[in-house]
Amino acid sequence: MNSLGTATTSAAAQGLASAAAGSVVPAAAGAPSALRGHLHLVAAAVGGRQTRVAHQSFCAPFHLGKPYWDGHVLQVQVVNSTAGILAGDELELDVAVGPGGSLSVTTPAAARAFMMRSGAALCRQRFAVAAGAWLEYLPEPLYPHRDTNYAQATRLELAAGASAFFVDQLAPGRVGLGECWAWHRLSLGLEVHLDSRLLLREQLDASGPELGQLAGFYQMSEAWFANALVAAPGLAGDHPVLASIRALHRDGCLCGATALAPGVWMVRLVAATGLVLRDALAELRGMLAPVLPGLQADHRKL
Numbered sequence: 079m080n081s082l083g084t085a086t087t088s089a090a091a092q093g094l095a096s097a098a099a100g101s102v103v104p105a106a107a108g109a110p111s112a113l114r115g116h117l118h119l120v121a122a123a124v125g126g127r128q129t130r131v132a133h134q135s136f137c138a139p140f141h142l143g144k145p146y147w148d149g150h151v152l153q154v155q156v157v158n159s160t161a162g163i164l165a166g167d168e169l170e171l172d173v174a175v176g177p178g179g180s181l182s183v184t185t186p187a188a189a190r191a192f193m194m195r196s197g198a199a200l201c202r203q204r205f206a207v208a209a210g211a212w213l214e215y216l217p218e219p220l221y222p223h224r225d226t227n228y229a230q231a232t233r234l235e236l237a238a239g240a241s242a243f244f245v246d247q248l249a250p251g252r253v254g255l256g257e258c259w260a261w262h263r264l265s266l267g268l269e270v271h272l273d274s275r276l277l278l279r280e281q282l283d284a285s286g287p288e289l290g291q292l293a294g295f296y297q298m299s300e301a302w303f304a305n306a307l308v309a310a311p312g313l314a315g316d317h318p319v320l321a322s323i324r325a326l327h328r329d330g331c332l333c334g335a336t337a338l339a340p341g342v343w344m345v346r347l348v349a350a351t352g353l354v355l356r357d358a359l360a361e362l363r364g365m366l367a368p369v370l371p372g373l374q375a376d377h378r379k380l
Contacts, residue, residue: 112166112197115139121152123178123211128152132176139169143186151180151212151375162190163228165197172204175211182375185217188249191228194262198227205233207240207309212372216359219247219302219352222261222286229265236309236342238273241370244307245359249352250293250300251286258300259290270307270338277338296332296348302355306345306362310369313341322365331358 117140122132129152131145143155156171163169175181191199207213222228234244248266250258263285270278282289293301313319315337323345326333330350335343345362349355367373 112164112168112199113139113160114168116170116172117142117156118172119154119183120174120176121154121179121181122176123180126178129175129179129181139163139167140171148375151182151214151372153182153184153375153377156183156185156217158185158187158189162192162223163199163201163226164192165194165199165227167199167201169199169201170203171201173213173215174206175208175213177208178210179208180212180372182214182372182377183216184377188218189220191220191222191226191261193223193225194227195225198229198263201228201230203230203232204235205244206235207237207242209237209239211237211240212370213240213242213244214372214375215242215244216377217246219249219304219355221249222251222264224251224257224260226261227263228261229267231267233269234271234307236270236272239311240309241311241372242307242309243363243366243370243373244309246305247355247359248303250290250302253300253352259286259293261286264289268305270342272309272339272342277342278344298348298350300351302349302352304347304349304355304359306347306359308343308345308366308370309341310366311341313343313369315340317369319365319369323362326358326361330354333358 115138117136120133121129124130128147134142136142139158139160141157141159143157146153173183205213205215236242251260265283267281320335323335324333331354332348335345337343347355347358349358363373
């Protein structure tokens with residue numbers, strides 16, 4: 079997950095690292111051993127045609143599924159080998175795509191931040207996409223459980239000429255159990271850089287009830303949020319696909335698109351249910367596929 083700017087509640091000028099670190103406190107004495115997990119992944123083009131994993135390193139709770147080259151995109155699944163995120167966990171995710179590379183990163187299941195009676199958890203994420211490279215990052219939603227305290231700082235670095243479809247999703251809680259907006263605190267930050275220039279810095283820092291008030295403003299009892307950062311060098315402001323994207327704004331699904339720079343757009347979605355959000359993102363991928371051929375990849379959910 080990254081920051082959800084539709085619900086930014088703290089000053090955007092704060093640095094991501096300091097903001098995230100400042101919201102995390104150590105696990106309580108006597109608590110179960112926390113994890114210091116990492117996943118480092120570098121994908122590189124080989125022979126100008128195929129993309130392969132050039133480097134990988136990971137430890138619990140991260141696990142990397144077997145990469146699969148589908149003829150156009152290298153597909154990789156990132157798996158949490160534990161039940162979810164617990165108090166005291168400190169996680170690091172670093173993904174880079176070299177020049178001309180093509181990578182799709184998904185997850186087979188939702189991320190869950192569990193109840194934290196004391197302490198908190200922190201995740202730092204960095205994604206770098208080189209010139210002429212493609213990255214799709216489409217994880218399943220983050221589910222914050224009751225009384226969780228979770229901070230996440232994400233940095234997306236795009237070189238000039240890079241292409242990307244970078245998504246984060248946030249659930250209102252364990253809706254099936256009647257648990258909505260019950261977490262203690264979420265701090266979700268996002269920075270986007272293009273050719274070493276800062277395009278966007280935003281942060282959500284809110285309790286469950288505070289974000290629930292925003293959902294009430296949208297007249298949704300269980301609003302589901304998503305951001306989709308779209309980087310396509312050929313996506314000009316008058317491109318017809320943008321009108322189709324804005325048409326996703328309808329009953330049960332709010333949608334808006336903002337240009338951050340030429341060829342770089344932020345699409346924000348607020349949906350009444352998880353299924354509505356999933357369908358809207360699927361439609362968005364389909365609309366953008368002619369502009370971003372990497373989105374024609376058929377994700378394999380193993």
